[in-house]
């Protein structure tokens with residue numbers, strides 16, 4: 001049986017507002033993306049995930065949808081989106097749309113109707129509930145939103161509360177209402193009919209809540225971690241990862257499986273790894289779930305070895321892990337690595353050679369860093385929601401958690417060249433978020449022609465992965481330390497009779513190792529000067545990662 005395309009692809013995430021502004025209003029748009037498709041095709045990615053570009057008041061940059069079937073006018077229109085889908089295909093890539101099924105904008109006509117009266121036919125499309133006392137004095141129960149604080153919001157007109165898992169203007173749809181389920185499955189079909197190849201599902205483990213609205217239990221947890229959103233001493237048993245959500249994952253899967261061409265689903269499931277995996281329903285639910293432990297993982301041999309073995313062991317066929325080092329919510333990986341390009345190259349080698357589906361975040365390939373933006377200038381609703389918090393508290397959180405909670409800092413415009421607006425929008429126009437004054441060579445124009453650049457390194461690994469089935473879809477066996485000599489970490493990948501050996505020197509010193517594939521040929525290295533890799537002993541440069549053809 002041929003291997004589905006998504007099992008051997010690399011997905012590149014575009015944040016449409018920040019990728020390329022073709023009409024000069026300071027905001028990225030679909031024409032801008034169309035312009036840059038040749039760049040992405042040449043880079044060698046297999047699929048593009050678009051953060052939402054549907055019609056939206058943009059209070060959460062499109063994650064607050066007002067109409068699932070039309071396009072925000074500042075980005076384009078439906079005809080343009082259809083053209084984009086076709087053009088991505090013509091360039092040999094696939095399209096992954098972002099589906100925000102858990103909630104809508106509070107300006108969605110459904111919610112406007114729903115909140116208008118208790119007996120409106122759309123009332124039950126959202127999660128409404130009486131408070132424990134009338135008059136907005138006590139919410140229905142203790143449920144906290146994922147972002148902390150009660151997720152219940154009192155609506156004075158009808159003296160009831162509506163539930164939000166995220167921000168107050170993102171009311172949760174009521175998945176216990178069959179009409180809602182049917183409508184959302186139809187929305188998915190609407191885009192499948194237009195040729196979309198897959199969906200990234202936003203906070204999809206939040207669709208169903210406890211039917212009896214029982215309190216969440218107490219938990220010894222103050223702040224959320226990468227894979228566990230419990231916070232403020234509260235568990236999330238009643239509000240996340242509900243068994244009915246898992247059942248719905250199977251329904252969704254049946255919808256996409258009814259279409260030809262191996263469409264797929266990847267879920268954003270903020271949960272401990274076993275609970276996240278449960279959403280794959282033993283191969284009958286989501287095809288993939290994002291795994292977020294890698295975001296903050298240290299770049300050292302022990303950590304890489306542990307994470308690669310753990311992910312591989314926990315996601316045996318037909319499951320498959322994902323490799324995520326950044327996205328529009330989290331600090332850019334290279335900033336966590338001290339801005340060090342050599343480390344970023346090794347990180348790319350890790351991400352693009354391990355078993356699983358890599359998700360790249362735009363700008364990662366040129367080493368774009370976090371751009372510091374003070375909280376008072378932030379356009380991020382999460383930060384605005386905390387407007388009463390003084391800047392020094394944000395600064396303290398930044399140094400304590402090792403990253404800013406201001407998501408603007410990782411969402412700045414793509415740096416195409418070194419001009420003031422980075423080639424994102426015309427000079428003289430103010431981009432929606434600033435670009436750094438000194439781009440420090442972190443631009444496409446600076447790196448494209450330089451074989452030693454980070455961009456060229458990504459391109460080489462992406463092409464190697466595409467050209468070698470063992471790298472693209474092979475199984476994985478760790479190379480034990482005894483075989484090479486510590487502390488180099490490595491693994492073998494095999495498919496279709498091809499075996500390759502990967503070696504990563506995740507240290508700042510050169511290392512002499514026994515070659516696990518003596519006589520093998522060099523497939524790719526982070527070090528552009530390496531010419532071969534067949535000797536019985538190899539000296540790996542600091543932070544070098546390489547792949548050797550073993551048979």
Ligand code: NOJ
Nearest residue numbers: 060063100166202203329
């Ligand atoms: C997760 C998305 O990644 C984030 O950007 C968004 O704010 C929330 N879900 C709410 O949709």
